[in-house]
Amino acid sequence: MRRAVALAARGLGHTSPNPVVGCVILDAGGQPVGEGWHQRAGGPHAEVHALRAAGERARGGTALVTLEPCNHTGRTGPCAQALIDAGVARVRYAVADPTAQARGGAATLAAARVDVAAGPVADESEAVNEAWLTAMRRGRPFVLWKYAATLDGRSAAADGTSRWITSSAARADVHRLRAEADAVAVGSGTLRADDPHLAVRDREGATQPLRVAVDTNATALKPGARILDDAAPTLVAVAEDADTGQLPPGTETVRLPRSTTGPGLDVAALLAALHGRGVRSVLLEGGPTLAGAFLAAGVVDKVVGYLAPVLLGAGPAVLADAGITTIAQALRLDTADVTRLGPDLCITAVPVAPTTTLAEEN
Incomplete structure (x- = not known):
């Protein structure tokens, strides 16, 4: 199953709005005879690739799949039926499909007298597919907030300069995050200060994400902005x-309600609009005001911070008002990973649900 998880990871950034899935087929003697992963939306699913590789050797064998085999016909046929037709005797899947459209594959397999059950490595299978699973369960895209900062928490110097706080190794890793995301979002402050490009570079075969410019009053984006090129x-x-009259002709826009709790747009409405376009994951790149709005709305699912061994002493902080006024309201995070990238540290953390103590309840 861990091999199936590794295979599923190869589809990151290429399968949206579908999940990433990996599959390994064992023959009747327990030897691997076929493997596959979902490579692109509309293409064959992982099970089909693996069954094609296994051929007749799949008969009487076992299929190990990171996600419950689908039970519906879309652009491809149901994988549950493909496994039945191939004569597979046993199926183990790591994560149940949460969608009403596709779930039920396990029941279909069981009705055909296939030995089917939830299998091992559920946590790792959940992790590789966290963006899609979050989108399906919560009805909005998975949001990853990425930032780069000095050790004293500055995102730029006092004069606004910020290139480059972190090393080339850290910046290269950001392109990995972009390549795995469906959309990359920045706010008007970043548009004005940095004229960002936001496209993926130096990653062969990468699917370019949708670049989202959150320009509430349509005043930050100017003709010739790098984000408007055809990359x-x-x-x-x-x-x-x-008034969108200042936007360059032909610019694709979406109109959304303003936030009722602060400046900017309604974050939930923005995510709903992106979800409706098939976006299942959003990389939030900047800046501090936009990040604060997303955190205040409670929709940040993961944080990746690149910390450079640099001190500035003054300049903008990485995070603006997030609706937190006292230490008791602080958003606590669990550290999931710490990796050294050149001279920098990359810290990955996930918000934890607040707990209520007995004293607080009383």
């Missing part, structure tokens, strides 16, 4: 009442 698609999110 990747771009969507500009503006307020319902914004």
